[in-house]
Amino acid sequence: xxxxxxxxxxxxxxxxxxxxxxxxxxxxxxxxxxxxxxxxxxxxxxxxxxxxxxxxxxxxxxxxxxxxxxxxxxxxxxxxxxxxxxxxxxxxxxxxxxxxxxxxxxxxxxxxxxxxxxxxxxxxxxxx
Numbered sequence: 001x002x003x004x005x006x007x008x009x010x011x012x013x014x015x016x017x018x019x020x021x022x023x024x025x026x027x028x029x030x031x032x033x034x035x036x037x038x039x040x041x042x043x044x045x046x047x048x049x050x051x052x053x054x055x056x057x058x059x060x061x062x063x064x065x066x067x068x069x070x071x072x073x074x075x076x077x078x079x080x081x082x083x084x085x086x087x088x089x090x091x092x093x094x095x096x097x098x099x100x101x102x103x104x105x106x107x108x109x110x111x112x113x114x115x116x117x118x119x120x121x122x123x124x125x126x127x128x
Contacts, residue, residue, distance in 0.1 A: 005073075006036075006074050007036040007037060007038045007073075009073045010034060010035075010036050010071065010073045011034065011036065013071050013128075014032055014034045014071075017032060017069065017071075018030065018032050031058075031061075033054050035047075035050055035051070035054075035091075037091050042091075045091040045092075046074070046090050046091045047090050047091050047092050048092070048105065048106055048107065048108050051108055051116075052108075052112075052116060055116040055119070055120060056116070056119065058120050058122075059116075059119040059121070062120050062121050062122045063121060063122070064121050064123050065122075066121075066122040066124075067122055067124045067125070067126075068120050068122040068124070068125040068126070069125075069126045069127075069128070070117070070126070070127045070128065071128045072088055072127075072128070074088065074089060074090075075088075075089040075093075075095075076088045076089060077089065077095070079097045079098075079103070085109045085110055085111055086110040087103065087107040087109050087110075088107065088108045088109075088110075088113065089106070089107055090106050090107060090108060092106040093106040093107050113127075
């Protein structure tokens with residue numbers, strides 16, 4: 001699924017965050033990882049694997065005094081009965097949420113995201 005402004009929004013948000021966080025914390029203490037589909041190298045695409053690995057890496061490096069800010073610009077869907085969950089669709093996802101393989105390999109559920117975020121020791125966390 002392609003959105004007209006998702007990449008532009010993510011890049012603009014990243015640039016604004018980099019400028020303000022760099023001024024507030026210092027550039028050497030600011031770690032921003034930007035994923036989007038305009039990169040030629042898919043290792044920088046917003047895939048489930050890349051999101052998981054980045055949050056795990058942040059979890060290993062962060063301290064309680066750090067900040068974690070996640071910004072998602074894209075599609076998401078609710079799925080599942082009776083315990084419905086919200087799924088963030090990554091770059092490799094299709095809208096075939098009923099397909100277990102697609103959902104498990106290419107979508108990040110709110111439950112999974114919550115688990116990953118809880119592994120980051122930063123006490124100040126924001127999801128946008």
